[in-house]
Amino acid sequence: MSRLDLIRESPIIRTPRVMQLEGMFGLAAETRSREQWSVELPLSERPWNIGLIVGPSGCGKTTIARELFQDHFVDDFDWPSEKCIIDGFPQKMGIKEITSLLSSVGFSSPPGWLRPYHVLSNGEQFRVKMARALAELSELVVIDEFTSVVDRTIARTGSCAIAKTVRRRGQQLVAVSCHYDIIDWLNPDWIYQPALDDFQWRCERQPRPSISLRIVNVHRDAWHLFRKHHYLDASLHQAANCFVALVEEQPAAFTAVMYFPHPKSPSYREHRTVCLPDFQGVGIGNALSEYVASLYSCKHRYTSVTGHPAMIRHRARSPLWKMTRKPSTVQRQAGFEKHRKQIVASSRGRLTASFQYIGPSRQRDAQSFGLL
Structure with a gap:
């Protein structure tokens, strides 16, 4: 049981x-301003991971939270002014643990990991701060x-x-916010x-609200919106067919597909x-990738090679993909055409895994x- 009887007073200097x-306004002449709260949070009654203190500005959220959880309150961190954000994490953490934590909170952009904290957007800083707090x-x-x-x-997806x-x-988070839309x-x-002065246990956790995607076939020029966030180079082959997922008509994710006209086993490749x-952080990239794969699998085998740890983990668990090569370093691999050699070359020296899409096909959508 967490009980708090809290009084905050401040002097009123009676100037003209x-x-x-x-x-x-007919206010009484006072020499002190006083606020008082009596709070009872039965947090020891049952196990929990996430709590939310929510309400309008001025209702005492921050004052109460600081008094109840003062040793665990996160203020601003000191970030290296010139070094990458990954150098701001504890020295005892390995690079795989850091990047896995960043990806898990929804900041899964290797190029962004190489930037200083102060140049990141507000949304990126929010997620990076959360990752470091959890670390x-x-x-x-x-x-x-x-x-x-x-x-x-960003608030909802984050x-x-x-x-x-x-x-x-297996950690605990108390979020203090004036926004009810994140509940x-x-x-x-x-x-x-x-x-x-209302406390409620939520007896059952509900599935998060669904996210509606509208997927459109787009010109290659759409790549300019996404290129700087890709973990490889920013190039896009001129023969690629491109798709964008829109969330509330905002571009959210991008997938491009290549055709390989092998004489015996033609295929499509992400x-x-x-x-x-x-x-x-909410699966939009994977959802788009799998939807596009379901279109092209109507025609030929659909494969993908990825080095992104989060995508490898997702596909290794997914019934929609079969791992055809475990994570390994590609040393030498011959391509069928010049453009394939260029793509294969980009995988050399990196830890990548190969997958084949084995999920259902969407012939009507194709x-x-x-495409048919």
Whole structure:
């Protein structure tokens, strides 16, 4: 049981302006301003991972949270001014652990990992800060102004990705926010509203709200929106066929496909897939990749080679993909044509895995895209 009886007082210096204000609004002449809260949070009654303190500005959220969880409150971190963000994480962490944690909170952009913290967008900084907090505070993490500096699309997707990570790591997070729109995405185990003095356990966690994607076949020029976020080079082959997933009519993810006209076993191969940082962490990139694969598998075998750790983990568990080569370093591989040699060369020296799509085909959708 966490009980708190809290009083905050501050002096009122009765200047001429203060006395004028008292007269204008009929306020009593006081020498002190006083606020008082009596809070009872039964947090020891049952196990939990995520809590949410939510309410309008001025209701006492931050004051209460700081008093209850003062040793676990996360303020700003010191980040290296010139070094990459990965150098801001604890020295005891290995690079695989750092990149895995960054990916799990929805910042899955290797080029972004190589930038200093101060040049990142607000959404990227929010996710990086969360990753570092989870890395440095092993048990309980308390974040004030949770999602307040990002737009609401990022707030929802970021909340979902962070919640999954906290639960997977067996940690605890208390989010302090004035935004109610994150509740279904954060899916907290308990909610406390100071404005109503109302505490509630949530007996059952609900599935996160669904995300509707509209997938369109686009010109290669659309790659310019995504190229800087891809973990390989920013090139795109001129023969690639390209698709974009839209979330509420905003571009979110990109997939490009190449055809390999082998005389005995022609196939299609995923050439590029990238999800914009604002939409990472909720499976949009994988959903687009698998949808496009289901279109092309109507015609020929569909394969993909990826070195991205998060995508390898997803596909290794997915019934839609069969791993045809375990993660390994490609030393030498002959291509069928000049453009294939260029693609294969980009995999040399990196740890990659090969997959074949074995999920259902969408023949009717493939016809509507003009692929059949």
